Amino acid sequence: MHRIRCPFCGARDETEFAYRGDATKRRPPDDADEDAFFDYVYRRANPKDWHVEWWHHTGGCRRLVKVVRHTVTHEVHWTGWPDQPPSLPDGAP
């Protein structure tokens, strides 16, 4: 069971959240080309390492939470607001 610290509600169980995937991708401008949208929607680094990702606090404040979590140990290193730059552990790529 992941415990995720929602910046608004505090530490909660993962069952209160809905996973929303990779948080490093930014939606390109509407007039961007096909390649930019392909990259945004489909291309993923899929790291076996620290992963910056969205968790939607559907069972709480319903805000999106940015989470830095390890995809092998499942350790949650950092959580924050959507507009905060994520804090990665020392030595992370």
Place this chain on the structure above:
Amino acid sequence: MSRYGALRVLREGLTGNRGWQPVWREPQPKESYEVVIVGGGGHGLATAFYLAAEHGITDVAVLEKGALGQGNVGRNTTIIRSNYLLPANTAFYERSLKLWESLERTLDFNTMVSQRGVLNLYHSDAQRDAFARRGNAMRLAGIDAELLNRDEVRELVPLLDFKDARFPIEGGLLQRRGGTARHDAVAWGFARAADQRGVDLIQDCEVTGFDIDGDRVRAVRTTRGPIRARKVGIAVAGHTSQVAQLAGLDLPIESHVLQAFVTEAVKPLLHHVVTFGAAHFYISQSDKGGLVFGGDLDGWNSFAQRGNLPTMERVMSSAVAMLPCLGRLRVVRQWGGVMDMSFDGSPFICRTPIEGLYLNGGWCYGGFKATPGSGWCFAHTIAKDEPHPDNAAYTIERFREGRLIDESGHGPFPWAH
């Protein structure tokens, strides 16, 4: 090497079983091969076998970073079926099921293919209509499918909850030719048959990079030295992103963990593979007597081969909702496997932008049933440098071109497929 059979078992039994030999060699890697397959799991071994058996290409090495068959081919729920809706999937999975039906004779190995029937339960009128549509699509493609009503399901699987279920069973879609196979034997059978045809199976040999000259692959770098190859096939589902990144490709794949469970062994109580329609849950009984079952992904990116308690709880509650008699059984084993989840739930068997480099991956959690078909189609794609019609739709470019094969209609969210 002599063939397996009743006479051989009898002779060995009478002579103290001293005549059995290791069933594949342990060769040193050569400097170069015609074809190198990265990944010694079910799909990689099947590909090597069909390259030799169907295309006469025997100068082949399979490189495996650990031991053969220790990945997802050894950690699945062993179900085989071809009950799909979309034309690209029906053609491919039906080819695979046909190969399963003759696999034991093809490989001279008992893979314990058991066509006990796969039954999908439906619990509402809308679900019945969706299943009728899928069954009709299957029959149009020449695949067997039968839509059963509640009484017919009850006759087939009387232990299901027909009394006071929260989601009453209305009926089911049955594919009688579906069933199960012995997963480890599939890996061993393909390995032995490939080895007999001259394929080098090289274990403890991790690929650490590709030598790419212009836009053509020339060699693979490994922990046992560089190996030149005219063609290289990647079949490492679970870690496809990592291996493809060694060649500079970021693929539409995320890795997720899927759990499976086995109970203590009991006398035969479930003769079919049954799937629940009110939640994601599938179950069968192994020949040893244990009930083998699974459910949803845990739902977040993970490379850990273990699962988490919330998903376990969901799976167990689905189990007792569908088959209340399971409530008193103990679960004796639980494990997780790393799934390549693609963005439409369908796989890749295709060429890549790099000449001579071919991709097999993105199997989501449907890789086991595909093993022979995947090997057969991937071998064809590598040997002919173009796909067979049965895997022509499984490209990387389909995402750019908008030709998604989204069987479940969940959209570009890998954890939802």
